[in-house]
Amino acid sequence: MWNVKMLFCILYLTVLQKVAECALTKEQIRNMSPSTRPSCQPGAEASAQQVDTTQRLSDLRSHFQSNGINGYIIPSVDAHQSEYVSEYDKRRQFISGFSGSQATAVVLENKAALWTDGRYFLQAEDELDCNWILMKGRSGTETVPSITEWVIAELEGQNGVLGAYPFLIGSDDWIKKDKKLVENNMKLARVEEDLIDKIWTTGRPVQPNTDIHGMKLTFTGKSWLDKFRDIKQEMEEKNVNALVVTSLDEVAWLSNCRASDVPYNPVFMSYAIVNRQANTIRLYIREKNTKLLKSRDPEMSTDDLFDHLNIGRDGNCANRKDGNKICFEVFDYNDILDGVRELNSTVDKIWISYGCSYAIYGLIDKDKIYQANTPIALMKSVKNPVEQMGLKKSHIRDAVALITFMAKLEKQVQEGEFWTEMSAASDLQRHRRKQDLNRGLSFETISSSGYHGAVIHYAPSNKTDKQITTSEMYLLDSGGQYLDGTTDVTRTFHFGSPTDYEKECYTLVLKGHIALTQFVFTTGLKGRELDALARRPLWKFGLQYLHGTGHGIGSYLNVHEGPGRISIYAGESPTDAALQKNMFFSVEPGYYEDGKFGVRHENIAQIVKAETKYHFKDIEFLTFNTVTMVPYEPHLIDYSLLTKDQVEWINSYHKKVQSTIGPLIKNDPLASKWLSSRTGFVDMVSNGIHLTASTVLITVMASFLYIYL
Numbered sequence: 001m002w003n004v005k006m007l008f009c010i011l012y013l014t015v016l017q018k019v020a021e022c023a024l025t026k027e028q029i030r031n032m033s034p035s036t037r038p039s040c041q042p043g044a045e046a047s048a049q050q051v052d053t054t055q056r057l058s059d060l061r062s063h064f065q066s067n068g069i070n071g072y073i074i075p076s077v078d079a080h081q082s083e084y085v086s087e088y089d090k091r092r093q094f095i096s097g098f099s100g101s102q103a104t105a106v107v108l109e110n111k112a113a114l115w116t117d118g119r120y121f122l123q124a125e126d127e128l129d130c131n132w133i134l135m136k137g138r139s140g141t142e143t144v145p146s147i148t149e150w151v152i153a154e155l156e157g158q159n160g161v162l163g164a165y166p167f168l169i170g171s172d173d174w175i176k177k178d179k180k181l182v183e184n185n186m187k188l189a190r191v192e193e194d195l196i197d198k199i200w201t202t203g204r205p206v207q208p209n210t211d212i213h214g215m216k217l218t219f220t221g222k223s224w225l226d227k228f229r230d231i232k233q234e235m236e237e238k239n240v241n242a243l244v245v246t247s248l249d250e251v252a253w254l255s256n257c258r259a260s261d262v263p264y265n266p267v268f269m270s271y272a273i274v275n276r277q278a279n280t281i282r283l284y285i286r287e288k289n290t291k292l293l294k295s296r297d298p299e300m301s302t303d304d305l306f307d308h309l310n311i312g313r314d315g316n317c318a319n320r321k322d323g324n325k326i327c328f329e330v331f332d333y334n335d336i337l338d339g340v341r342e343l344n345s346t347v348d349k350i351w352i353s354y355g356c357s358y359a360i361y362g363l364i365d366k367d368k369i370y371q372a373n374t375p376i377a378l379m380k381s382v383k384n385p386v387e388q389m390g391l392k393k394s395h396i397r398d399a400v401a402l403i404t405f406m407a408k409l410e411k412q413v414q415e416g417e418f419w420t421e422m423s424a425a426s427d428l429q430r431h432r433r434k435q436d437l438n439r440g441l442s443f444e445t446i447s448s449s450g451y452h453g454a455v456i457h458y459a460p461s462n463k464t465d466k467q468i469t470t471s472e473m474y475l476l477d478s479g480g481q482y483l484d485g486t487t488d489v490t491r492t493f494h495f496g497s498p499t500d501y502e503k504e505c506y507t508l509v510l511k512g513h514i515a516l517t518q519f520v521f522t523t524g525l526k527g528r529e530l531d532a533l534a535r536r537p538l539w540k541f542g543l544q545y546l547h548g549t550g551h552g553i554g555s556y557l558n559v560h561e562g563p564g565r566i567s568i569y570a571g572e573s574p575t576d577a578a579l580q581k582n583m584f585f586s587v588e589p590g591y592y593e594d595g596k597f598g599v600r601h602e603n604i605a606q607i608v609k610a611e612t613k614y615h616f617k618d619i620e621f622l623t624f625n626t627v628t629m630v631p632y633e634p635h636l637i638d639y640s641l642l643t644k645d646q647v648e649w650i651n652s653y654h655k656k657v658q659s660t661i662g663p664l665i666k667n668d669p670l671a672s673k674w675l676s677s678r679t680g681f682v683d684m685v686s687n688g689i690h691l692t693a694s695t696v697l698i699t700v701m702a703s704f705l706y707i708y709l
Contacts, residue, residue: 029145029153032113032133040130047126048463051097053112057131059199060095060107067191069163070155071108073147074196076101079167080248080269081355083560084443086262087205091168091196094204098127100457105132106147106162108154115147117569118546119456122594126455148180160186164358165194171361172354172371190358208261209286212268213297214308215256219483219556221386224256224309225325227379228274228281234375235276241347243374244340245272246356249558250376255283255309255328258300258556264443265558266481271336277347279326286333289315299437300483337363344368353377354575373575377563380554383582387555388606390484391584392627394437395604398480398487399629399657400664401431406476406493407674409468413495419468421447421460425478432480442479442486442559449474453492453598456547456590470496473597479559486554488586489628490602498636504541505591506599506636511537512589513601514646516549516566520610520623524578527566527585534589535568543591550585553604581622583607603628629657631678644684654679 034040039047060072074096078089084101092098096105096112100120106113113133116124121136128134135144145153151162162181166174178188217223231254235243245251248267252258259268271284285291292306292315301308309328312319317327331339340363343350351370352361361369383391405428413419425445432438448458450472460466468474474495479488492506512534519533527550534549548567551560563577566585570576579585588602605624612621631654639647658679665671 024143024145024149026153026156029150032145032150034130034133037125037128037130037134039125039128046129049097049127049461050129051127053095053097053129053131056095056199057107057112060195061109063195063198064109064163067163067189067195068161069189069191070158070160071106071151071162072191072195073162073164073169074105074107075168076103077168077170079357079359080246081170081357082248082262082265082267084262084265084558086208086269088207091194091200094200095196096127096132097129098124099459100124100127104147106151108151111154113150115144121546122455123457148177152181152184152186155186156184158186161189162186163189163191163195166190166359166362167357168194169358170355171352171358174358174361190362207286208269210259210261210268211294211297212257212259212285212291212305213294214301214303214305215258215483215556216300216302218386219300219390220256221384224254224328227254227256227376228326230379231274231375232276232279235274235351238351238370240349240351240370241275241277242343242349243274243276243351244343244356244360245274245374245376246353246360247374247377249554249561250374250380251283252557253380253554254376257305257308264441264481266439266556267558269333271333271339273339273343275343275347280329281326282329282331282339283309284331284333284336284339288330288332292330336360340364351375373563373577378577378580380557381552381561381564381577381583382580383555383584383606387485388582390482391486391553391555391604391606394480394482394485395487395489395627396629396660396664397435397437397482398432398489399661401435401480402428402478402489402491402630403661403675404665404668404671405431406491407668407671410493410495410674411670413468414470420465421449421452421468422462422465424468424476425460428476428478435480435482437483439481439483439556442481442488446475446477446490448476448598450597451595454592454594454596456592456598468495473498473502473599475598475600477600477602481556483556486556486559487628488553488559488602488604489630490588490590490600491630491632492599492601492636493633494636500638502597502599503636503638504641505543505593505597506633507638507641508537508541508543509589509591509599509601510632510637511642511646513587513603514649516587516589517603517605517624517626518645518649520612520621521579523580523620523622526576526578527564528568528570528576530579531566531568534566534587538589538591545590545592547590549589550587553584553586579607579622581607581609581620584627585624587624587626601632626653629661631657631675634678634680634682639682647682647684651681655681 074092076092078085092105096114100123103114103116112131115135124134181187251270251272252267258266261268273282296304306313310320310322310325311327315330320327344364349370350364350368353374425447444459447460449466449468452458453475474493477490516534531549550566552564554561563575584606586602587605590600592598603626605626607622608625610621610623
């Protein structure tokens with residue numbers, strides 16, 4: 001553990017030193033311009049994905065004077081600080097044209113800038129028109145100013161006022177930004193009506209408002225009443241009277257309810273208040289009277305929503321079915337501010353998260369605030385036995401869908417049939433839909449051929465759709481939502497003859513992928529302290545990737561779930577949680593060659609107790625147990641780069657995949673041959689790594705033989 005921590009600390013301090021050495025002056029910041037972007041150079045051809053934002057920016061700026069501001073900040077999030085938002089809430093995409101899930105836009109009277117992370121650098125360059133300065137933040141490869149540094153430099157000497165809609169800025173973020181601005185005779189000011197809402201008046205999608213259904217206990221493993229009791233116990237230990245729940249997935253988990261207000265995320269626009277002092281629990285939703293009476297979803301639910309929440313049909317707790325059990329008091333979504341005001345006047349201490357919007361934070365007396373990750377955040381991430389089993393089963397069904405699809409895709413591409421990124425994504429979705437308990441995708445499929453694979457979160461569109469051929473790499477990152485779990489898997493393919501360099505990159509990423517999966521660590525470590533293990537093989541060859549290595553995953557909830565994360569870019573944060581047994585995380589290192597290809601290997605793994613020879617002072621050791629069941633590509637692996645231990649891990653994993661998935665696809669000869677061609681035993685001999693005779697026949701010949709059998 002000491003070596004890992006030292007490695008992380010040295011790296012982190014080195015990054016900080018480089019940042020300090022390269023800090024930009026105010027003059028350099030003011031000289032930043034869209035004209036330095038490659039796509040904005042004289043004679044450069046505009047990308048087909050660009051949106052002309054000139055009129056939108058003009059419309060926005062027309063509201064600055066009446067609101068007493070010199071600029072306006074537009075985040076990606078909704079009022080619940082969600083990573084993925086409804087179509088209605090894509091304000092930042094509307095104003096900038098950039099469609100990635102993470103970015104912040106700031107518009108001043110004569111300039112506009114957008115900050116995003118390494119996943120989206122290429123995509124942002126393609127999508128932003130030349131009204132925008134692109135700030136490639138958090139990359140570790142070039143220094144850019146923070147939002148406040150840029151605003152301070154641009155508005156110097158003006159007593160500048162940066163406006164923001166308080167529902168769309170987390171309280172912690174608001175306070176930090178305002179402090180920096182105030183130190184420079186500026187401020188962050190509340191705008192009481194969002195300015196994007198004022199100008200986005202045509203062509204805007206409707207507000208999300210889908211039906212809400214309770215979840216059966218066979219899927220959740222714990223009733224909402226038991227969760228309520230567990231939360232109250234945590235609150236009692238912290239001497240807190242009430243908890244305001246603002247995160248959509250936390251409300252969904254607490255209430256054991258799901259909906260589809262946000263694409264790919266089975267959540268609904270809502271808040272909750274847990275009042276330990278009054279022994280009550282409140283839910284705030286849209287059109288409560290209509291939704292309470294909606295008929296249940298028989299596959300998902302045992303009861304109609306009003307019975308599930310133990311409330312009367314009229315929304316009155318007095319008429320609940322079980323008078324001996326508390327009810328989920330239900331209020332209108334827009335009543336949340338009144339609810340928080342009432343809470344502030346009746347209790348002494350209120351628990352809110354760091355992501356709680358400034359609009360809600362500002363209603364609570366400062367001496368009454370207890371701010372930390374909510375107890376729900378950690379409870380939700382540590383899966384109970386029913387959730388653990390559901391995640392494993394859903395990944396097995398998901399593997400069946402992916403393997404049967406890939407067998408078909410590879411055969412037809414090699415036969416010369418026309419497939420594109422979009423047609424592949426669409427057909428894979430149909431395969432997933434056939435699986436039991438499937439409720440759609442867990443995110444928009446990243447189906448990327450050739451150079452599109454280097455765009456880390458690429459999503460094909462009519463403007464960018466590209467043919468899948470035998471001459472290029474194909475990266476496929478996809479996942480499904482199932483009533484018993486959420487899946488996320490990435491595999492990289494080549495349906496022809498890869499170059500030595502492509503094989504080398506594939507193998508180096510695989511080495512890091514295996515290294516992190518095999519790693520044994522003590523309890524108490526955070527993900528950022530493990531991240532470098534996955535990068536080490538790439539670093540040794542002078543390669544790098546600009547995204548985190550792992551994220552938590554929900555149980556029929558969000559595909560990205562906190563509070564833990566495996567990311568060297570995360571840094572110290574009070575929201576970051578230590579890795580614990582029965583959390584489920586992705587393990588997904590990658591490498592991306594701009595303009596050529598991308599490689600990523602992603603599995604979902606359960607954190608489990610490690611079996612160790614010794615037991616030093618009863619310290620618990622942990623490791624990862626992979627639940628994804630999809631093989632790697634043997635003809636893309638340069639076995640000379642692998643250690644004996646790594647080859648043994650691949651053999652063991654492939655044996656497990658074959659024994660688990662093989663019987664489920666035995667009636668599909670094409671899929672069965674595709675799977676067996678990848679799961680053969682790889683042997684080690686004294687002069688290197690070789691396939692056994694039977695495996696050579698399978699891995700080298702079978703991919704072509706099964707086309708004609």
